[in-house]
Structures are given as C-alpha cells and as structure tokens.
Amino acid sequence: MNPKSTIKGRGAQLNVSNRFFELSHDIRDDFLEYCQKEGETSDKNKTLYLEVFPKTIVNKVESPDIGMAYSMNPYQGCEHGCVYCYARNSHEFWGYSAGLDFERRIMVKKDAPKLLEALIKKKSWKAHPIVLSGNTDCYQPAEKQFEITRQCLQFFLKYKHPVAIITKNALILRDLDILKALATDNLIGVNLSITSLNEDTRRLLEPRTASIKKRLETVKTLSENGIPVNVMLAPIIPSINSHEILPLAKAASDNGALGIAHTIVRLNGAIGEIFTDWIKKTMPDRADKVLHQIESCHGGNLNDSRYGTRMHGEGKIAEQINMLIRLARKKYFKNKTMPKLNCDLHESFKDGQLKLF
Incomplete structure (x- = not known):
C-alpha cells in the first residue's frame, strides 16, 4: 500500500454517487494535478457535526433475521470509518454519499434523550429491550463531546427500562457507573465488536476505532463489574480475518465474554463500490481473491439481501466459517450464556419512581 495514495484516517477512499441524485460530483485528475503543483490540498478531510431534529428516536426493526425489535441511533453517519459498514447506505437518505460523507458528515440528535423519555413514559408503551444503536455506533467520537x-x-436507569448496547469503542467505560446500576436489575447487555487481533488489519478496516488491546480490556472491565458482554465477530471477511475466528473467540472468552455472534460480510448498495475501491488501493495483492471469495458466499454476488442467508452466507467458504464459529462456541463458551434482560420492572417505574399502590 502506498500511504500517499490513501486518505489518512478514513476507511472509504472516495465519495460514490448518491443513488437518489440525478447529478454527481467527480474530482478530476487534472484538478488533483493542479493542486499538487500549487501546493494546495484538494480535500481538507474534516469532520462536520450537523444537528438534526427528528420527531421520533426509537425505530421498530422489521427484519426477521436481526436479533432486535427496537433500536435508536443518537447519531447518523459514523466517524469510525469501518469500510464494510452496512449503515453507509442509510446516509444517502440524508442527501449525502455513502462513502467519505458517511464518515465526515455526522448527524447529531441532541433531542434524543427527551424523545426517548417521552416514549417510554407512554401508558401504551410495553417494555422491550431497545438497542443503542442498530445503525451507527452510539460511542463514536462525537459522543465524547455531546454525551x-x-x-x-x-x-x-431512571425508568428501569432494559437496554442493549452495540459498540466497538472503549468510551463505553466512561459510563461504567450507570452500566453497573443497570446491571443490578439485569437491565443491560453489551455487544462489543472485535473483528481482528491484528492492529494493522484493524487500522485498515476500522481506522478511527479503539485499538484491539483497549477493546479486550473493555470486555474484561465490563465483565469484572457484572455487566454481561457478548463479542461480535462481525463481519467475517474471507482471507482478511476469517483465519482469526478461533483466536478471537479465545481472547473474548479469556476476558470474560459470555458469548460470540458473527456475520459474513455482505456489500449491499453503494458499499460494493466503496469496498472494491478500498481493497484495490490498500490490499492490491489479494483484492481479487477476497472479492471472489465474498461473492462465493452470496450466490456469486457481492450484494446479498436475502433473508435467512444474507447474514451467514452459503457455499463452501461460508460453511467453513460457520463451522468454525460453532467449534469456537463449543470450545470456549461451554456453560456460558448471555442473560435475558429484565422487562418486568419498567411498568412500576413509568413516572420515574416505584409505585407503591
């Protein structure tokens, strides 16, 4: 890889066209050449935080093969920059590109706490675990500023309502005080994503995420404080991290995780173009091999939207990956299980305190 040929600190290396727009914007080679000769930068590569004002914050998840019923996203777009992220496509609905815009144009929902409180106080609302976040990471860098x-x-915590968290950022430990209080009543479960034990791989795939060392330390700290942790080995990418399944599972278990989950990478919508461009720039020696192996897991396509097969794939390579996951569970997670979250307390705390009568 030639570092000069890539955009520092970003996963995507281009802005792909928005499928909803008739016009597109391209940076031409002659413009780049002019900037180089003049000593100017063609792209300042800055992150912008843009406040938005949604009317609701909790989404009902209709997909039958996703293990959640409700999710909420304090942010849209994600500065972590994971090149494979399925959430990239959603940025097009906001009028931006799924490529670099997804990492550099972050929508901030400051009203999210107020909207959440209004929902869970409704008489009609029945407690069910709400996932932070089903789309973009709720502990991405923006959270350090906006909280x-x-x-x-x-x-x-105030309304004794169950919540699950999906993240790959050690920033979650900032909120250990609240998480411990939630865990007292079995109201919290954490899903922490770890896709590799190799820092070089992590930097390429997920440029602005916490280091592997910090993530494993986070699993350990949460577990030692009674907070149940499941490690997401997601996504598994053939010939990039597929050989790490057993070592990853062992490291997760050794640090106190109660389980693992996985998906096989799928490159839907604009992500196929983004990932293909990225891998040809960062791993040119194995780009074609990786792309063909991903295709072999999804009926000959990078893109796979079929319920029931899209997450875990099909074919020989997918079968081998899924077999290794089963072996990892049997070997490292025997007699371990994530507890079911408590949905029974909330009704008595709908006004923020225990009802005595």
Whole structure:
C-alpha cells in the first residue's frame, strides 16, 4: 500500500454517487494535478457535526433475521470509518454519499434523550429491550463531546427500562457507573465488536476505532463489574480475518465474554463500490481473491439481501466459517450464556419512581 495514495484516517477512499441524485460530483485528475503543483490540498478531510431534529428516536426493526425489535441511533453517519459498514447506505437518505460523507458528515440528535423519555413514559408503551444503536455506533467520537448516549442511559436507569448496547469503542467505560446500576436489575447487555487481533488489519478496516488491546480490556472491565458482554465477530471477511475466528473467540472468552455472534460480510448498495475501491488501493495483492471469495458466499454476488442467508452466507467458504464459529462456541463458551434482560420492572417505574399502590 502506498500511504500517499490513501486518505489518512478514513476507511472509504472516495465519495460514490448518491443513488437518489440525478447529478454527481467527480474530482478530476487534472484538478488533483493542479493542486499538487500549487501546493494546495484538494480535500481538507474534516469532520462536520450537523444537528438534526427528528420527531421520533426509537425505530421498530422489521427484519426477521436481526436479533432486535427496537433500536435508536443518537447519531447518523459514523466517524469510525469501518469500510464494510452496512449503515453507509442509510446516509444517502440524508442527501449525502455513502462513502467519505458517511464518515465526515455526522448527524447529531441532541433531542434524543427527551424523545426517548417521552416514549417510554407512554401508558401504551410495553417494555422491550431497545438497542443503542442498530445503525451507527452510539460511542463514536462525537459522543465524547455531546454525551447523548450517556443522557439516554440515565433515562433507561431512571425508568428501569432494559437496554442493549452495540459498540466497538472503549468510551463505553466512561459510563461504567450507570452500566453497573443497570446491571443490578439485569437491565443491560453489551455487544462489543472485535473483528481482528491484528492492529494493522484493524487500522485498515476500522481506522478511527479503539485499538484491539483497549477493546479486550473493555470486555474484561465490563465483565469484572457484572455487566454481561457478548463479542461480535462481525463481519467475517474471507482471507482478511476469517483465519482469526478461533483466536478471537479465545481472547473474548479469556476476558470474560459470555458469548460470540458473527456475520459474513455482505456489500449491499453503494458499499460494493466503496469496498472494491478500498481493497484495490490498500490490499492490491489479494483484492481479487477476497472479492471472489465474498461473492462465493452470496450466490456469486457481492450484494446479498436475502433473508435467512444474507447474514451467514452459503457455499463452501461460508460453511467453513460457520463451522468454525460453532467449534469456537463449543470450545470456549461451554456453560456460558448471555442473560435475558429484565422487562418486568419498567411498568412500576413509568413516572420515574416505584409505585407503591
């Protein structure tokens, strides 16, 4: 890889066209050449935080093969920059590209805590685990500044409402005080994503995420404080991290995780173009091999939207990956299981305190 040929600190290396727009914007080679000769930068590569004002914050998840019923996203777009991220496509609905815009144009929902409280106080609302976040990471760098996730967790605690968290950032430990209080009543479960034990791989795939060392330390700290942790080995990418399944599972178990989950990478919508461009720039020696192996897991396509097969794939390579996951569970997670979250307390705390009568 030639570092000069890539955009520092970003996963995607281009802005692909938005499928909803008739016109597109391209950076031409002659413009890049002019900038180089003049000593100017063609792209400042800055992250912008843009406040938005949604009317609701909790989404009902209709997909039958996703293990959640409700999710909420304090942020849209994600500065972590994971090149494979399925959430990239959703940025097109906001009028941006699924490529670099997804990492550099972050929508901030400051009203999220207020909207959450209004929902869970409704008489018609029945407690069910709400997942932070089903789309983009609720502990991405923006959270350090805005603390929206922390405010939401305070309401989950106040109203004794179950919540699950998906993240790959050690920033979650900032909120250990609230998480411990939630865990006292079995109201919290954490899913922490770890896709590799190799820092070089992590930097390429997920340029602005916490290091592997910090993530494993996070699993250990959460577990030692009574907070149940499931490690997401997701996605598994053939010939990039597929050989790490057993070592990853062992490291997760050794640090206190109660389980693992996985998906096989699928490159839907604009992600196929983004990932293909990225791998040809960062791993040119194995780009074709990886792309063909991904295709072999999804009926000959990079793109796979079929319920029931899209997550875990099909074919020989997918079968081998899924077999290794089963072996890892049997070997490292025997007699371990994630507890079911408590949905029974919330009704008595709908006004923020225990009802005595």
